Amino acid sequence: MPFTFLTVGFAIVSEIKPVKAASFSVVANGLDNVRGLSFGPDGSLYVTEAGVGGDQLCSASFTFPDQQACVGASGAVTRIKDGKQERVITNLPSWAISPTGGQGIGANDIEFDAAGNPYLLIGLSGDPNSNNTPLNSPNFGELYKVDFNTSALTSIADISSYEFAKDPTVLLPNGYVGSNPYSFTIEGDTAYIANANRNEVLSVKLDGSNLKTLVEFPDQTITTPTQEIKYQAVPTGVAIGPDKALYISQLTGVPIPEGKANIFRVGEDGKATVYADGFTQLTDLTFDSKGNLYALQFANQAFYKGNLDGSLIQIAPDGTRTTLLSGNGLESATALTIGPDGAIYVSSKGDRPGVGQVLRVDNSAKVPEPSSALAVIALGVGVGSFCKRKRCK
Structure with missing residues (x-):
């Protein structure tokens, strides 16, 4: 794959001065385990809902093993257009805690290629030799091309079978193959997929x-x-940087060490190096047209502590790190994207049914990080060629 790379430069310590917090508005409500976001070629915002599970194939939840999780065809893709919110694809496979419908896994992400074709990523790979998919729905653990006119899904990549063939020993507590493709991005004719469970x-x-x-x-x-x-x-999360390298966000597994989540960069040698550190439970990242990197924290503390306030953080090209929004309505944050209007759209309350939201964040005003001195690795300029749920265990 082609990469134009930038050489790694020096660490920058940034002094952050207080300014007014970013404002936001709610553009979608009532979503079920809301996940990925992407704007289509018509300017509509498409949102994936992992669903609320169902009543089939109940087994121990691998997030909370003392609770049952069940399968059903309750996932969806929602479109937000001209202020109207509508589910345009339904009956997608979903796996969630029963009977509450929380912690759903299913339709994890959606993206469009340069020609405007949509692609849908469904997580939770299961053993392809077992029947763990609800009737009359697509399979878990695959990347699909979508036809919104007919609701047809065409499989592009059977990630479940690929993972099982490579290593059939990585199993979840319920016996499913240990794999959860969580998010992806598209560059040219290639999709890059972050598989949270397979690391x-x-x-x-x-x-x-x-x-x-x-x-x-x-x-x-x-x-x-x-x-x-x-x-x-x-x-x-996985994103393509201005240097055409891959940037990858990290959640970290249990015990969810706070401040230990990184943003990695995959350079010309195909190895991952730390680009920025000091985060907690990152779920997504993206770049804007000015080279600013935005990182999303699911929660600012380990999720089991009960405080699910999340944060949206900007990292400027010079290394300056600024918090745009922290708490104040942002919690259990699962995905983000940048709109044609330059605003940042964020999935909030993404770990529960019926209350998920999409927030539109105006990034023209900002609030500082809690610490005034923040180290981040910046990129120096070079030339060459080479060439974004979750395993909590």
């Missing part, structure tokens, strides 16, 4: 050819006074 990023051509693993993230370690604790990397 890797894959690529596949949009004609379905050449599905492969690009980079794998090893387990990471934190040291306490009494022990070393390993945790999963859990890649979530």
